[in-house]
Amino acid sequence: MNTRALLEPMGSWAWWRSWIQLLIGCMIMGSGFVLFINPYNIVPGGVYGAGIVMHNIFPSIQVGTFGYMFDIPLMLTAVLVFGGQFGARTVAAALFTPGYMNIMTRLVYSDAAFTADGINLDPAYLLGGSVNLSNDLLLACIMGSVVIGVGQAIVVRTQATTGGTDIVGMLLQKYAGIKFSTGIFIADSVVVLAGLVVIGFGLGSASGEGAGWVLSLYSLVTIFLASRVIAYALDGASYDKLLFIISDEHAALKKFVIEDLDRSATFLKARGMYTDKEKDMIFLVVNRKQVHLVQRKIQEIDPKAFVVVTDAYDTYGEGFKPFPEAGTIQAQ
Incomplete structure (x- = not known):
């Protein structure tokens, strides 16, 4: 638990800046999902990747809503393990991000996407089809990875997470000594396998050219690129x-x-x-x-x-990086 953060005056600029940074990170990450990931049934792990899988089974429920369903138990775990201050920010991120995604989905999709049978996330309905990347899924992967990775890194810099497999990655780092980004990769791979079964093998509602087992390959590319962006944003590229x-x-x-x-x-x-x-x-x-x-x-x-x-890779001491405080999150 970051006791020093608890002792900061509630009105200090550093306190407000950390919360503003947290919300901005959540918004960036949520935008990456809504604009570049959800429309193409790419499953980049995490609770929102699991939400995409579940949305294909229950199209009447938005991806963000499934995020709430998965986040709550993991969020409670974060509060218990990482303490009150850390838990408060994780709770805020976990509650804000799914709602933001649902609202943004409603704003960027045309009314035709919302039918009695559910919500059709076809990219043809996204911003009038102006950002339809159906014929260039690799570009969608790259754009989504960068945006999501940057958003997650901003959140992690506030010593919080966006919930979901971020928490799993932190638990693996804390108790198993596994790198934070590697822990996320492992947990997310499980979600990708679920996407392969539901979307790749056609058990869900996804159909057409955009559906197929090849999406699982794009999902793995997205996970890898996002984890590299997180590591780059947290530690920098200049070792x-x-x-x-x-x-x-x-x-x-x-x-x-x-x-x-x-x-x-x-x-x-x-x-x-x-x-x-x-x-x-x-x-x-x-x-x-x-x-x-x-x-x-x-x-x-x-x-x-x-x-x-x-x-x-890491150099600590005079003239280099300060030693990390106990309980801080690291990307390595």
Whole structure:
């Protein structure tokens, strides 16, 4: 439980900003579903993916309404596990998003989509058919993945979730040590299998060119892309770089690292397997933008140096990221 957040004054700008950010994230995510996912019966996991599956069985009930049905038990779990403050925001997101999706669906679909038999989410009725991507489902997947992923990441940055498999992913991270985005992928895959049975094998109401088992492949693409967008938005794409440098020009390299890079490094004892000679190896972490500068400088100082460069996915400490607080959500 984030006790520091609880102690923030109710009128502080940081408190209001976090809630505004939460609602904006929910709106972005809901828009991604309504505009790019629901009309094409793509099932990108989550409670709303499950809602799409159920909508094909019970077309008179909107996808967002099924979201309420699935979210409530998971939402209660989040309150119990992650505490009052976290639970409050999760409750708000879980209650706001399905209602927003239902309202937006009503606004962007023409009256012809609402019949006595149910709600027809045919994209031909969506905004007068102006955004009909029926013949380009891959583009619909990409657009939906990006919009949904950005929305979910914004919500997670407020230390909340949009409910559903977000909560499952967080539980897996907390108790099983599974990456947050990987946990979502696993949980969502179960929903995709349900979509394959109901929509892919024709047990639901979906029919025509847009229906078929191939939609499950698009669903998997959507899940993967959305999880990558979440990870990118939370952690960024510029991972730090870890360099192992073996050189005889220690003094020059030390001066360069300390004075020019304004960083520090560590000498590690190493011994060559072929020569059996002991040498000092430099252990250095820099950001992505600095790695080429370091490589050029090493070439200038000691062209015979041996250098290994690899990704440092997370780097904590002075000059890098602060250590995460207990209970915070991470995308890795």
